[in-house]
Amino acid sequence: MRPVEISGKRLGLREVTTADVDALHAVYGDPAATEHLPFDPRTREEVEEIVAEALDAAGAAPRRLYVLAVTETESGEVIGVARLHIEADHPHSAEIGLGLRPDHWGRGIGTDLIRLLLTFGFRHLRLHRIWGARSPANTAAQLAMLVAGMVEEGRIRHHVRARGAWRDSVVHSALEDEWEGHRDD
Template sequence: MRTPFSVKPTLTGERVTLRPFEDADLEAMRSALADPEVRRLTGSPPDEPFDDARLREWYGSRNAQTDRLDLAVVDRERGVCVGEAVLNLWDPENRACNFRILIGPDGRDRGLGTEATRLIVGYGFERLGLHRVSLEVYATNPRARRAYEKAGFVAEGLLRDALRDGGSWVDATVMSILAPEWARHGGRPEVGR
């Protein structure tokens, strides 16, 4: 069955290109997913071993998925994959989905995540006809929360003690952006006011 997520676009910004995964991206994703900070900020178990066959199967199957959109985040300056941007948990009845992004150490602190967020969320609203895109961000990841806010996501609520991080509990903030908000500011709420 053909769905809006059957098409895997290439989206180009000033700093990043989002494109379907290629075999050459596997090493970059393995490296990003093995990074201790990435593992902590995404809530992944810190000592969970990587199964290369499973990783290869996962990223090798992303382009065939019809109920989600997984794109490689490529740093245009260096031409290398630095992470992934994903629209998943699609709810066709409510024209809604979840968003998540992972940027490895090679892509941090240069605005790549913010631009990648704007590109894929904009595609979701402008091309896929979504009404709502939501996410959860852990309190230990203020850098990600700021990137989401820059792209227009609004905090909706708090999931208390949502993650065990070492010896303590961490809250998660539920955030979303709606199509009318995107139409008003295009992912730049500081400009659209």
């Protein structure tokens, strides 16, 4: 396995480690950070399991799942988590997901993170299509995806069950031949 380590101007992506559990729990366990995600806030033990699964996935061949710590470039502090999951039946397509600590919202960090994920997927993994789904109420994610160069494809009705109710998802995607890689951060 060749570990992932990518840096942009403000953010970096690297493999998660067991030392990241508390930092990741600050995202996965926060009710505000998970408000639009398809699961309830996670316990610390559940985050430990996520990290263990990520470490196992990192050694798989072929590798299909990347769970990456999002770090501030200057401080190296872990401020979020990013996932890229390559589809088994369509190995040139991958789904992305991300979460950031709420104290980092509103500064364009989400857009930077999506651009970094697109760079990783298109340049390093040679993917053709990268997509992500968001809650219709998550207008911040909508803006971040659009500004990062993703296109809104449409709505999947009653796509996920979250917090005891069915919720739609809005899908966005980017294609390698349409992607503006010169906008890297």
